[in-house]
Amino acid sequence: MSASPPIPPPIGNAFLLAQLGAHATRRFAERVAELDLTPPQTGLLRVIARRPGESQQALAAELGTPPTRLVALVDGLEQRGLIERRRNPKDRRLYAVHLSEKGRETMRALAKAGAAHEDELTSALSTKDREVLHELLGRIAEQHGLTPGVHPGYRSLG
Amino acid sequence: MSASPPIPPPIGNAFLLAQLGAHATRRFAERVAELDLTPPQTGLLRVIARRPGESQQALAAELGTPPTRLVALVDGLEQRGLIERRRNPKDRRLYAVHLSEKGRETMRALAKAGAAHEDELTSALSTKDREVLHELLGRIAEQHGLTPGVHPGYRSLG
DNA sequence: TATTGTTATACTCTATAACTATA
DNA sequence: TATAGTTATAGAGTATAACAATA
Numbered sequence: 001m002s003a004s005p006p007i008p009p010p011i012g013n014a015f016l017l018a019q020l021g022a023h024a025t026r027r028f029a030e031r032v033a034e035l036d037l038t039p040p041q042t043g044l045l046r047v048i049a050r051r052p053g054e055s056q057q058a059l060a061a062e063l064g065t066p067p068t069r070l071v072a073l074v075d076g077l078e079q080r081g082l083i084e085r086r087r088n089p090k091d092r093r094l095y096a097v098h099l100s101e102k103g104r105e106t107m108r109a110l111a112k113a114g115a116a117h118e119d120e121l122t123s124a125l126s127t128k129d130r131e132v133l134h135e136l137l138g139r140i141a142e143q144h145g146l147t148p149g150v151h152p153g154y155r156s157l158g
Numbered sequence: 159m160s161a162s163p164p165i166p167p168p169i170g171n172a173f174l175l176a177q178l179g180a181h182a183t184r185r186f187a188e189r190v191a192e193l194d195l196t197p198p199q200t201g202l203l204r205v206i207a208r209r210p211g212e213s214q215q216a217l218a219a220e221l222g223t224p225p226t227r228l229v230a231l232v233d234g235l236e237q238r239g240l241i242e243r244r245r246n247p248k249d250r251r252l253y254a255v256h257l258s259e260k261g262r263e264t265m266r267a268l269a270k271a272g273a274a275h276e277d278e279l280t281s282a283l284s285t286k287d288r289e290v291l292h293e294l295l296g297r298i299a300e301q302h303g304l305t306p307g308v309h310p311g312y313r314s315l316g
Numbered sequence: 317t318a319t320t321g322t323t324a325t326a327c328t329c330t331a332t333a334a335c336t337a338t339a
Numbered sequence: 340t341a342t343a344g345t346t347a348t349a350g351a352g353t354a355t356a357a358c359a360a361t362a
Contacts, residue, residue, distance in 0.1 A: 011307055012276040013288060014182050016295040021179010022310040023302060024172050040352090057320065069353065071322060093320040093361050118170040124301035125294060130171060133294045136287060137174040143282035144181060149169055152180040156354070198329095215343060224331065229345060251338045251343040314331070 024121055031113045035106065036080070042110055043151055044073050045099070048083060049107050050149075053096040055088075064147075065154040082106055182279055189271045193264065194238070200268055201309050202231050203257070206241060207265050208307075211254040222305075223312040240264055 029039050037045075047062055048054070056074060060067040074097065077083045082103035085095040099107065122130050146152065187197050195203075205220055206212070214232060218225040232255065235241045240261035243253040257265065280288050304310065 012272070013292050013295065014186065014272070014276045014279045015307070015309075016292065016299060017175065017279070018179050018182045018186065019304055019309055020295060020299055020302075021176050021182065023299075023304060024176045024179065026310060026313075028172065028176065055320075066354065067321070068323085068355080072353095091320090091362070095321080114170070114172070118172045121172045121175070121302075122298065124297045129294060132290065134171050134174065136283060136291045136294075137171065137178060139282045140280065141174060141178055141181075144178075144279075146177055146181060149173070151173075151177055152184060213343070225344070226332080226346085227330065230330095249339070249343090253344080 024117075027121065028114075028117050031117055032110065035109055035113065037106075037110075039151070040153065041073060041077060043154065044070070045077065045082065045103065045107060045110065046149065048097055048099055048103075052098050053086075055094045056097065057094075059097060063150060063154040064152075064156070066156060069154075077103070182275075185279065186272075186275050189275055190268065193267055193271065195264075195268075197309070198311065199231060199235060201312065202228070203235065203240065203261065203265060203268065204307065206255055206257055206261075210256050211244075213252045214255065217255060221308060221312040222310075222314070224314060227312075235261070 025039065032039060032042050043063065044059065047059055051058075051062070054062070056070050057067055059074075060070045063070070074083065074085070078085060081100055084098045084100050086098060088094040088096055122133070125133065141148075183197065190197060190200050201221065202217065205217055209216075209220070212220070214228050215225055217232075218228045221228070232241065232243070236243060239258055242256045242258050244256060246252040246254055280291070283291065299306075
């Protein structure tokens with residue numbers, strides 16, 4: 001009489017989402033590494049592209065990240081010439097953060113990489129399947145209050 | 159004439175999966191923190207439950223993690239009395255890792271937490287929708303060669 | 317006195333390499 | 340000499356708190 005091993009619970013949607021999400025994030029990181037970017041940097045670029053001229057505080061609030069973390073991200077992108085900090089002469093405490101022309105080129109390269117990533121990840125699904133999946137995922141994301149286009153990885157854990 | 163801001167690309171399935179995956183992982187971490195466990199610890203417990211008596215090397219291979227990382231995980235679970243290291247008298251280099259009775263209790267609590275987590279995450283979907291989602295996600299996971307029940311977070315990044 | 321941005325610091329997680337004990 | 344497990348060490352990423360400049 002050997003003790004019966006516990007029956008493992010069936011793999012649910014929550015686990016599949018976590019598993020596939022980690023896989024997707026990893027593959028995306030590999031792709032953007034070819035552009036010398038990290039995923040957090042791409043997310044910041046995306047926000048700057050959508051809302052050019054915002055202050056670092058505003059960007060931090062949009063991403064849900066501590067302002068101190070943003071400094072390092074902005075530093076890295078600025079040193080590579082992808083973004084510009086412009087002083088606001090009316091209030092010299094603020095910077096207005098803008099994409100440079102090189103930054104806009106990088107955004108185009110990122111869009112290509114993103115499309116290739118999307119294709120690769122969902123290549124097992126038909127066009128119709130992809131639409132169904134998108135609708136289901138969108139409904140879950142909305143119900144949980146996730147900000148469209150903003151990855152929770154910025155959000156502090158406390 | 160102001161320069162037109164770049165049109166952000168539509169949010170695709172890949173981003174939604176990454177976003178929801180990170181959210182699911184975070185919520186799960188919060189839940190199992192109430193059992194004083196981290197997600198990596200729960201994944202290891204799950205593998206030990208399914209394959210009791212394996213060596214640490216075998217467990218590391220199954221999870222795809224460096225053996226050195228496993229030591230700390232096993233240490234933590236053993237100190238809390240959830241698992242046992244048993245020496246193999248035939249080859250005294252090996253340990254056989256087993257769940258303790260307390261470990262089996264913890265597995266039952268984990269199953270409850272997992273079910274609650276699953277319900278919460280997919281509460282926006284009908285039963286039928288959940289089945290459709292599960293089928294689609296399973297197909298993607300299989301096509302990308304993801305091991306059922308093993309989170310890619312163990313896998314080294316190299 | 318409040319706010320923007322910054323620096324300093326510490327903590328968590330993980331990987332790599334060197335070590336031991338057994339075989 | 341090869342293998343199982345361990346320890347030591349270092350690196351990446353992020354958070355918290357203190358600080359300087361400006362309002």
